[in-house]
Amino acid sequence: MQITKVNKSRISEVDFDNLSFGANFTDHMFVADYKDGQWKDARIVPYEPLVISPGAKVFHYGQTVFEGMKAYKDEKDLVWLFRPDENQKRLNISAERLDMQAVPAEIFNEGLHKLLEIDSEWVPKGNGRSLYIRPFIFASEETIVASTSSEYKFMILLSPVGVYFSNDVKLKIADKFSRAANGGVGFAKAGGNYAGSFYPARLAKEEGFDQVIWTDDATHSFVEEAGVMNLMFRIGDKIVTAPTSERILDGITRKSIIEIAKDSGIEVEVRPITVKELIEASAKGELKEAFGCGTAAIISPIYAIGYKDQLMEMRQKGNRYSELLKAKMVEIQTKAGEDKFGWTKQVTFA
Numbered sequence: 458m459q460i461t462k463v464n465k466s467r468i469s470e471v472d473f474d475n476l477s478f479g480a481n482f483t484d485h486m487f488v489a490d491y492k493d494g495q496w497k498d499a500r501i502v503p504y505e506p507l508v509i510s511p512g513a514k515v516f517h518y519g520q521t522v523f524e525g526m527k528a529y530k531d532e533k534d535l536v537w538l539f540r541p542d543e544n545q546k547r548l549n550i551s552a553e554r555l556d557m558q559a560v561p562a563e564i565f566n567e568g569l570h571k572l573l574e575i576d577s578e579w580v581p582k583g584n585g586r587s588l589y590i591r592p593f594i595f596a597s598e599e600t601i602v603a604s605t606s607s608e609y610k611f612m613i614l615l616s617p618v619g620v621y622f623s624n625d626v627k628l629k630i631a632d633k634f635s636r637a638a639n640g641g642v643g644f645a646k647a648g649g650n651y652a653g654s655f656y657p658a659r660l661a662k663e664e665g666f667d668q669v670i671w672t673d674d675a676t677h678s679f680v681e682e683a684g685v686m687n688l689m690f691r692i693g694d695k696i697v698t699a700p701t702s703e704r705i706l707d708g709i710t711r712k713s714i715i716e717i718a719k720d721s722g723i724e725v726e727v728r729p730i731t732v733k734e735l736i737e738a739s740a741k742g743e744l745k746e747a748f749g750c751g752t753a754a755i756i757s758p759i760y761a762i763g764y765k766d767q768l769m770e771m772r773q774k775g776n777r778y779s780e781l782l783k784a785k786m787v788e789i790q791t792k793a794g795e796d797k798f799g800w801t802k803q804v805t806f807a
């Protein structure tokens with residue numbers, strides 16, 4: 458792999474105590490090109506603007522997929538990834554649905570580990586901080602004919618981050634807009650899924666909500682997931698979460714939290730959840746907690762959920778599952794506790 462390093466690091470310009478999510482990038486980035494039927498020219502270069510034709514297909518047809526994962530630094534300054542193979546596989550699941558070239562696991566892993574080695578100083582430690590990792594593939598062929606691209610770029614960017622939402626959030630259940638439909642690309646981390654969600658999210662923000670809870674497109678009666686998070690509800694003392702489907706992203710945090718919860722003796726039910734059921738549970742005082750799960754926030758507690766003109770408020774103040782599960786997850790991710798599931802992978806430096 459060809460490596461070109463910066464002459465001078467920008468690290469001293471970054472305020473690690475006030476990191477806004479995704480706004481700072483490390484000194485280097487990984488790039489590989491798919492051309493003439495193969496991935497080639499894997500390289501690490503200084504983080505800098507790209508030169509891309511305005512005729513590249515990504516700008517016109519949105520043929521792009523991405524991943525989101527994190528690296529953590531432990532007490533001994535060792536760097537750890539959390540279930541990285543899951544992200545590597547999911548990137549290719551997304552790529553297949555968008556008819557893009559898969560990235561071989563060796564290119565993904567070698568690129569990621571080498572990049573993390575070179576920019577390891579940038580992995581922040583403690584206080585909920587971590588290094589967010591953004592692998593992505595986009596269609597770079599220069600032609601605006603509406604068909605699949607024959608050329609791609611695979612890149613990895615690194616961004617030191619702090620806590621995502623520092624406060625509990627208030628979400629609005631979608632009763633008109635949809636994020637995904639059966640047969641569509643909802644299960645993929647396709648750029649367009651997010652582009653299509655910004656407008657409904659903005660309208661929800663104007664009404665005082667932080668994000669939208671997406672419902673099924675056909676009936677808007679089943680709750681599915683939130684902006685960049687899967688959802689869990691504590692009804693009575695059970696956790697209830699929707700099954701993944703072709704409309705919902707198979708979140709790595711979601712499946713990890715399900716396992717941690719079960720291991721902690723909490724009953725978890727994976728089944729479709731209706732809006733009606735949440736309203737009824739709330740009226741009976743049984744909807745005790747709701748929280749989102751995703752790489753960015755890990756667990757983001759929800760204090761209220763709006764549906765049309767109703768507002769459901771979560772009543773559990775102490776002994777919250779969200780806090781217990783987040784603490785257990787963070788302990789595993791940062792190596793502060795035992796990783797009995799074998800989810801963490803050390804980044805080894807050559």
Ligand SMILES: Cc1ncc(COP(=O)(O)O)c(C=O)c1O
Pocket residue numbers: 525682683684685686687706707708709710711750751752753
């Ligand atoms: C739409 C959507 N749902 C759920 C998630 C959570 O997935 P994960 O836990 O793998 O980050 C994300 C974020 O990655 C997302 O974008």
